[in-house]
Amino acid sequence: MSTAHHKRALCLILTSLVLLGFAVCARAAPLADSVILLIGDGMGSAQVRLAREAAGGAPLAMERMPYSGLITTHSADRPVTDSAAAGTALATGHKTNNGMISVAPDERVLRTILELCRDRGKSTGIITTDALHGATPASFAAHAPSRGMRSEIALQLAESRVPVMLGFWKGWFLPDSEGGERADGKHLIADLRRAGYGAAFTKEELSNVTGQRLLGLFDDGPEAPTLADMTLAALGRLRTDRDGLFLIVEAARIDWKCHHNDPAGAVLDTWEFDRAVAAALDYARGRGRTLVLVTADHETGGLSIEEPGRVKALAGIKAPAADIAEKLNADRSNVAEVLAEYAGVHDLTPDEIAAVKGAEHAADAVSMLLNQRAGLFWSTKGHSDTRVPVFAYGPGAERFAGEMDNTDIPKRIAEVLGIGPFPR
């Protein structure tokens, strides 16, 4: 071998050693030890803008996060995804068919980012304003070929022993003999209590319950905690874990309101979601090692805003359209009073009053009235294929800027946490 060859070989060896050193260092020092992933179901960029303009135009907490991007959301078999396939993409980094929960189209089980974090000793939590077996939360800790397999999914969630699980409705956690939905006789709440979980069924119980593990199954109404209450309760439990945490927070009902093209409900639920985002950011600011991500599984309603200035018409909203409609009396003679009190609209025209009075469905008529006043158009009562936003704060946040696919989210989370490579 000539001297030149020797030099080149030596150079190659040195370069390899330096690169290896970098690789080892990168593995030894993950950017973050904790991730809070907040998902606004159905929340496209238009819904975010709607909520901001209705609040007076100042950026929401999520919009003040330093990095943002847009993600594509199509599923394996459809251009327009459902929450099951989208949740699977966000949880596993894989596309699957609509309706499937963290299994591939051939029903092969896919590992989720939550499961990977749990295997690394991190504390984990799932919070939702939907049932725990709802498609989005279920995608992180259960696996099923159909989202409709509620009994099986609830059982898998209970057996997952995710330390914090907060959602709505007890039915699929109780046997039918106790007024629940389960035909297999299993009492999952009792099982979880035996496994060391404190159980809470109201906001008050949530703030008083003891035990390092936490199960919450709430009912709708004034006793229910807000999403921010649930987020704070979860972070209070999980923060003691030295290995870090992985927490999912889902605002499920933005989607439900947008399915009804109800702008009042969309605004209120996005505001509630943003308060949970603010709580997560407050937590992260006190620590250098927590990445906070806010995104959506898909957009719902195909919302477009004609003129942002007109959205101010929703500034006085106090209830979603369905609740406003319920305040109307039998002959609907109180349209003006109800809209003044619950929608902040004080100048209804006789035509507008007549339209609500004469409508077959009062809630739809209230939505239509508010949409017209605020200059809003909806192109569907289903989901759309619009790209949805992702906002990022904390170590590694810059990796979530720009354009991505929804399957990139868990892969990049794994990189930031140093738990890659994510399973293919």
Ligand SMILES: [Zn+2]
């Ligand atoms: Zn939906």
